[in-house]
Amino acid sequence: MKETESEVSLAHSRARHEGPARGRPRSEAVERAIIEGVMKLLEDGVPLGELSIERIARTAGVGKATIYRRWSGKEELFVDVLRAAEPPDPELPGVSMRGDLIVLLESLRQRGLLSRSSAILHNVHAQMKSSPKLWAAYDATVIAPRRLQGYEVLRRGQQNGELRDDIDIELLNDMFVGPMLVRAVLRPETELPEDLAERIVDILLEGLRPAGR
Amino acid sequence: MKETESEVSLAHSRARHEGPARGRPRSEAVERAIIEGVMKLLEDGVPLGELSIERIARTAGVGKATIYRRWSGKEELFVDVLRAAEPPDPELPGVSMRGDLIVLLESLRQRGLLSRSSAILHNVHAQMKSSPKLWAAYDATVIAPRRLQGYEVLRRGQQNGELRDDIDIELLNDMFVGPMLVRAVLRPETELPEDLAERIVDILLEGLRPAGR
Amino acid sequence: MKETESEVSLAHSRARHEGPARGRPRSEAVERAIIEGVMKLLEDGVPLGELSIERIARTAGVGKATIYRRWSGKEELFVDVLRAAEPPDPELPGVSMRGDLIVLLESLRQRGLLSRSSAILHNVHAQMKSSPKLWAAYDATVIAPRRLQGYEVLRRGQQNGELRDDIDIELLNDMFVGPMLVRAVLRPETELPEDLAERIVDILLEGLRPAGR
């Protein structure tokens, strides 16, 4: 996992040869200013299509070359913007599988709510899907860890008898996160009621056959 | 439904005033040439970002103004391209709710497979999500009818006792299509095995509690 | 001569294929606006080094591409600017060779004075010398005709006995124009007294031996 992490990392201070650090080192402050500049613009409601490198540079008070020195284009920069905007991983209570799943789904719901208000996630997200390479980078650094977290919870659930063990974990995970993601990501106009995480988990656990079956 | 249709309809032959049609009429052949030109380019593997109006016009042997006369921009044109590429609605056997659901999900799976091979759907899809207005248009003409089809199937299931009736239909629908869409749209690198539709439906119906309760 | 003329001509309206003139024709007004914009800037004392294409375009209220459509770069544009700034050919009285030579040299002197006050000629002139190709174009359209005029005057002088006929005309011409050009072009800080043309001509005719032989 560590290698993957470092492979998809996009902006580095002098990442290339990593010699004995000749010349003036890259300024981390500048790096932050750029990323925060993009966020500010997005939060101010600037449409994604109007986010030119030129404008980003102007906003951050930075030369264009300084941006290109770190990222090869708008899209790669956006990956780092998303990364910076990412909320921290949720803490799992670990008492029961059901409880942990609800926490995980609730965190997805929160992210959905967030991405609508701030407008950062949703558009950049959509934009990024156009490039398989960038999507892979984003997936590896941001999404995959959450997915693995889910796998772990489900595995424990199978081990302690809370969950059927005749279904592969990947599919199980998609059964849980799918309904939430459909609403949060693919259909951003739908509501995300407070008890949605709990209802999804319980429906899946109990099944859909009529009660008196 | 009809009104919605006409509201989101994007390309018209002389839609505005609809006077007694003076001057040279618009050529339908030109319209087809443009849409097919876009498809050809996408199928030839041209990245979506390189699809400029200028290039589309060149490919179709058409003046730029002729495109702008019909669509207000690239994105609106894409909606019509997607519409033209859409496979026909699936025929539902109507015997059992379970059977109909499997047919619906299988049709989603097929679309997922298709969008990977042709590369049309996936990218244009992603691109379009950046514009809420266009997404709404696409949703209304292409997605919504399918969704309503699903609602109908589920409603019948509740009525004839195949399905619990204490859960609202929208959520039920998302429970079924969510897992499939996650794989087909959000994670295009995953496999879509042949029995996926059937497994998803059965897991949902039976629930995830271990067999022996 | 005609061929040379047309070969070095640099800006044309749709010069390439010269088909039956399809599409919107190039605007002559725009062409004039550009050239006059450059002149205005130079007359306002803008140093030649600060004359970027970008600034020229801004001044003329014109897109950069419109400039590049006509000239391949700054230098080629300058040739046409010089051409436009060129005073008309002097009228030769034709009475005597001596008189005609004085008129020709006087016209060179006037040009020298002009190029200092307006600052157009001198700098652009110098700039252009860096490119043999452009210099050739300028020479062919602007300088050469004057030179030929001089040759003609000298030839007539030899024929009617005003001038030795044992020296080739090219050298004779350089003997007359050389002293004037040295002062006007190569040493712009020197004065150009009013009677300079006459003095140069007479010195050359009479020779430099002391009067009493």
Place this chain on the structure above:
Amino acid sequence: MKETESEVSLAHSRARHEGPARGRPRSEAVERAIIEGVMKLLEDGVPLGELSIERIARTAGVGKATIYRRWSGKEELFVDVLRAAEPPDPELPGVSMRGDLIVLLESLRQRGLLSRSSAILHNVHAQMKSSPKLWAAYDATVIAPRRLQGYEVLRRGQQNGELRDDIDIELLNDMFVGPMLVRAVLRPETELPEDLAERIVDILLEGLRPAGR
């Protein structure tokens, strides 16, 4: 003369305050490397316009700041390059004015021939004319001494009766060097035949009236 010399001198080792010389002294080797680097590039046929400070620094294996420490810009550096490329002053036999003038003009002819083959002088020369300040510096250190040499020869000619004394020396000088410079500098495409210096001098001495008066 001395003051003029030192005023236009452009590159100094720690020229400004000339304190008690603290810190590491500037390397003369570096200075030579830079000037020779420029010459090498010019001799390799690199167009003058592509001679950026950045490229010069790269070629000489030197930091940009090291160049700016010595010269305030490209043009000032070029003055020193020209100075370094300058051939030595001609030795005058001093027997007759006519002989000395021929030697002086012949040296101009040689320089013309040289500047065409090496391509250094011609272009840098032209370039420099754009900047009055630099031209003045070049004129003072390189050209003016030659001019004074010429004045001296002419003055001696007037004193010993070889030359009319009713014409001011500056004009006389321009009469002699003008024809040669026109060919060597302003019209580099013309030939410079071997006996050109002698012919110019003799034509001027004898005048252009037909032999039999």
Place this chain on the structure above:
DNA sequence: CAATAAGCGAGACGGTACGTCGAGTCTTGAA
């Protein structure tokens, strides 16, 4: 001999201009 101070190669920095490309509009002549 250590301290001090400037020189040095390298390269980041905020800028400006380059020459190209596409956006959307306008203007031709022909259909």
Place this chain on the structure above:
DNA sequence: TTCAAGACTCGACGTACCGTCTCGCTTATTG
């Protein structure tokens, strides 16, 4: 009125240099 063609203004693209500014290091002189 539409059509293909192509000129028009505008503005972003990604690159190259500008002249300045750190970096870590080297090289003299001075206390």
